[in-house]
Amino acid sequence: MKQDALPGRIAAEMASLIAAGDMPAESHLTAQSIADRFSVSRSPVRAAFKMLEGQGLVRQNRNRGYFVKPLTARTKSAAMKSASSNRDGPRAYYALAEDWVRDQIGDEVTETLLLDRYRISRSELTAILTRAVAEGWIERKPGYGWRLLPVAKTAEAQAQLYRVRLLLEPAAFLEPTFRIDRPALDGLRNDLERICDGAYLDWPEDRLHAIGVTFHEELVRMGGNPFLHQAIQRVNRMRRLLEYRSMIDRHRILAETREHLEILAPVAAGDLVEASFLMRRHVARALERKSGPATGTP
Amino acid sequence: MKQDALPGRIAAEMASLIAAGDMPAESHLTAQSIADRFSVSRSPVRAAFKMLEGQGLVRQNRNRGYFVKPLTARTKSAAMKSASSNRDGPRAYYALAEDWVRDQIGDEVTETLLLDRYRISRSELTAILTRAVAEGWIERKPGYGWRLLPVAKTAEAQAQLYRVRLLLEPAAFLEPTFRIDRPALDGLRNDLERICDGAYLDWPEDRLHAIGVTFHEELVRMGGNPFLHQAIQRVNRMRRLLEYRSMIDRHRILAETREHLEILAPVAAGDLVEASFLMRRHVARALERKSGPATGTP
DNA sequence: AATTGTTCTTTACTTATAAAAAAAGCAAAA
DNA sequence: TTTTGCTTTTTTTATAAGTAAAGAACAATT
Numbered sequence: 001m002k003q004d005a006l007p008g009r010i011a012a013e014m015a016s017l018i019a020a021g022d023m024p025a026e027s028h029l030t031a032q033s034i035a036d037r038f039s040v041s042r043s044p045v046r047a048a049f050k051m052l053e054g055q056g057l058v059r060q061n062r063n064r065g066y067f068v069k070p071l072t073a074r075t076k077s078a079a080m081k082s083a084s085s086n087r088d089g090p091r092a093y094y095a096l097a098e099d100w101v102r103d104q105i106g107d108e109v110t111e112t113l114l115l116d117r118y119r120i121s122r123s124e125l126t127a128i129l130t131r132a133v134a135e136g137w138i139e140r141k142p143g144y145g146w147r148l149l150p151v152a153k154t155a156e157a158q159a160q161l162y163r164v165r166l167l168l169e170p171a172a173f174l175e176p177t178f179r180i181d182r183p184a185l186d187g188l189r190n191d192l193e194r195i196c197d198g199a200y201l202d203w204p205e206d207r208l209h210a211i212g213v214t215f216h217e218e219l220v221r222m223g224g225n226p227f228l229h230q231a232i233q234r235v236n237r238m239r240r241l242l243e244y245r246s247m248i249d250r251h252r253i254l255a256e257t258r259e260h261l262e263i264l265a266p267v268a269a270g271d272l273v274e275a276s277f278l279m280r281r282h283v284a285r286a287l288e289r290k291s292g293p294a295t296g297t298p
Numbered sequence: 299m300k301q302d303a304l305p306g307r308i309a310a311e312m313a314s315l316i317a318a319g320d321m322p323a324e325s326h327l328t329a330q331s332i333a334d335r336f337s338v339s340r341s342p343v344r345a346a347f348k349m350l351e352g353q354g355l356v357r358q359n360r361n362r363g364y365f366v367k368p369l370t371a372r373t374k375s376a377a378m379k380s381a382s383s384n385r386d387g388p389r390a391y392y393a394l395a396e397d398w399v400r401d402q403i404g405d406e407v408t409e410t411l412l413l414d415r416y417r418i419s420r421s422e423l424t425a426i427l428t429r430a431v432a433e434g435w436i437e438r439k440p441g442y443g444w445r446l447l448p449v450a451k452t453a454e455a456q457a458q459l460y461r462v463r464l465l466l467e468p469a470a471f472l473e474p475t476f477r478i479d480r481p482a483l484d485g486l487r488n489d490l491e492r493i494c495d496g497a498y499l500d501w502p503e504d505r506l507h508a509i510g511v512t513f514h515e516e517l518v519r520m521g522g523n524p525f526l527h528q529a530i531q532r533v534n535r536m537r538r539l540l541e542y543r544s545m546i547d548r549h550r551i552l553a554e555t556r557e558h559l560e561i562l563a564p565v566a567a568g569d570l571v572e573a574s575f576l577m578r579r580h581v582a583r584a585l586e587r588k589s590g591p592a593t594g595t596p
Numbered sequence: 597a598a599t600t601g602t603t604c605t606t607t608a609c610t611t612a613t614a615a616a617a618a619a620a621g622c623a624a625a626a
Numbered sequence: 627t628t629t630t631g632c633t634t635t636t637t638t639t640a641t642a643a644g645t646a647a648a649g650a651a652c653a654a655t656t
Contacts, residue, residue: 006440009440028629031629031630031631038440039440039441040441040618041619041620042619042620043619043620044441044618044619047617047618062625062630062631063624063626063629063630063631064626064630065629065630110606111608112606112607112608121641122639122640122641123639123640124639124640130424130427130431133431133432134431134432134437136432136528136532140425141338142304142307142336142337142338143337143339144608144647144649145607145648145649149524149528160475160523161525164523164526164529167465167466168462171465175461177458225458225461226447226448226449226455227434227449227455227458227533227536228458228465230449231462231529234528234532235525304647304648305647326599328599328600329599329600330599338649339648339649339650340600340649340650341650342647342648342649344601345647360600361601361654361655362599362656363599363601408636408638409638410637410638419609419610420609420610421608421610441618441619441637442617442618442619442636442637443618443637443638598655598656599654600654600655600656601652601653601654601655602651602652602654603651603653604649604650604652605648605649605650605651606649606650607647608645608646608647609644609645609646609647610643610644610645610646611642611643611644611645612641612643613641613642614639614640614641615639615640615641616638616639617636617637617638618635618636618637618638619634619635619636619637620634620635620636621632621634622632622634623630623631624629624630625630626627626628626629
């Protein structure tokens with residue numbers, strides 16, 4: 001079996017966009033534009049179209065391509081389901097991550113052990129290890145074997161992750177290279193406002209989560225320091241690893257989204273010091289909440 | 299050929315230690331202690347011993363093991379040469395990095411291209427890509443191919459790396475989990491004092507560099523926040539990639555080592571706020587010097 | 597008792613071939 | 627001219643057998 005199913009991932013993401021109304025009914029989905037968006041060729045995109053057609057989300061017009069069908073209650077729920085069922089990573093990756101977080105596996109493992117335990121092919125294992133290395137919770141031992149690194153399993157560790165964010169995120173605004181990216185800013189505001197306008201009740205969980213993460217990462221990206229941006233991306237991926245199972249509290253999402261909009265205002269006005277201050281307060285609040293119960297998307 | 303030659307790396311590192319006088323003449327090198335130090339088994343260590351014997355650095359006593367031979371001018375220079383020739387990574391890794399930094403290669407590559415260009419095996423390529431991904435300057439494209447990221451090439455990159463250090467390193471002292479690690483502290487001070495006492499002229503470059511890096515990483519490690527520690531490790535690896543070609547200015551090393559010792563004093567005394575302040579000043583100075591010429595190990 | 601030297605076992609790398617997937621190319625339709 | 631639908635080419639993955647390397651076990655030596 002192919003390691004990850006590119007068409008499936010593309011289809012899932014498009015389903016999410018359609019369900020969220022980003023791709024209105026009757027609009028023409030040109031294969032090349034979708035391909036460009038995902039930076040792939042048209043081949044996997046066509047495969048994705050066929051999957052979406054099977055779900056009743058798009059319609060093919062012979063020699064004219066694919067068009068978005070109007071959403072019905074049926075197709076809408078199908079779209080949301082497909083969007084969330086298709087996580088962006090191989091099943092075994094999450095299985096390993098979960099085993100590690102739950103202490104179901106030792107901290108030094110051999111490749112054969114993993115191969116055997118998760119019933120995967122060598123190249124799938126390679127992909128998983130590469131990813132885990134990139135996300136910083138696995139490293140190769142000098143000889144044979146891999147070492148699983150400490151990860152935010154405990155409440156204390158979660159807090160430590162937030163302390164790193166507290167250091168990095170407010171600092172991004174103060175980088176000398178900070179440049180406001182209007183289109184990105186407008187895109188963010190648009191999403192956030194729609195969430196506040198009720199979408200926080202409708203949209204699939206992973207989309208809400210993704211928008212929250214994107215908000216933080218985009219702002220850090222505007223800081224113009226790629227290493228800062230990279231550091232935050234890693235922290236967020238690590239966070240995702242731990243939080244992906246937890247239910248989202250949709251009312252907390254609303255509260256946090258309002259804070260996000262509050263931060264956006266001074267950024268748009270060019271008051272970066274104020275933005276930095278608000279961001280610090282925002283992350284600090286999230287850190288405080290970590291002493292409490294469930295998990296949101298600050 | 300084996301991907302990286304573990305015995306060679308171990309031999310090189312031991313050669314460096316012997317040349318630096320860390321392993322005095324006639325001392326007995328027990329295989330297990332060396333194996334533990336590198337967290338490998340005795341097998342590659344024995345192979346390393348044989349290589350060192352060939353270089354005249356150690357002597358085997360039948361059934362008693364290996365012993366350090368007194369350094370002669372000849373063996374000393376051989377040791378330094380071997381230590382520096384054997385970088386801690388596959389040749390092709392640095393070849394690729396250099397090609398990228400020097401714009402000798404496009405920003406999107408296929409595996410076959412790399413396989414062919416650097417004449418390496420598939421698994422060696424996998425190792426190289428995994429490492430580059432971990433260090434954050436390569437990423438997998440969604441379909442086929444890999445994308446080389448511009449992080450490592452821009453002129454500002456060095457300064458931006460230092461700005462991240464400026465954020466993270468002083469903060470480590472202020473973590474609520476900071477715990478002084480006396481043995482580590484003593485080890486650091488010992489190395490630093492020997493450098494100041496003249497070793498800055500003698501010791502091989504990579505050892506001087508490594509001690510500087512270790513100083514910073516160990517202090518951050520004592521902060522007790524593994525994510526902070528990890529972030530700094532990444533920054534340092536990237537720094538190494540950018541700096542690995544540049545000559546070391548041994549007098550700058552001396553100056554910086556003195557600053558390192560200055561920072562150690564308040565740490566040992568438990569005055570972490572002062573240590574944090576001194577660290578900030580130290581890194582800030584190094585950042586300022588980046589406007590100037592050559593490169594040291596701040 | 598600790599450590600070496602050696603043997604045996606496990607683990608991972610190499611290489612090659614087949615198959616699957618994605619990318620690239622191109623003629624036909626809109 | 628753009629975009630589709632289809633074909634061809636390239637790239638990567640899957641699988642498996644053979645080899646090299648590292649790890650583990652154990653008797654011999656100090």
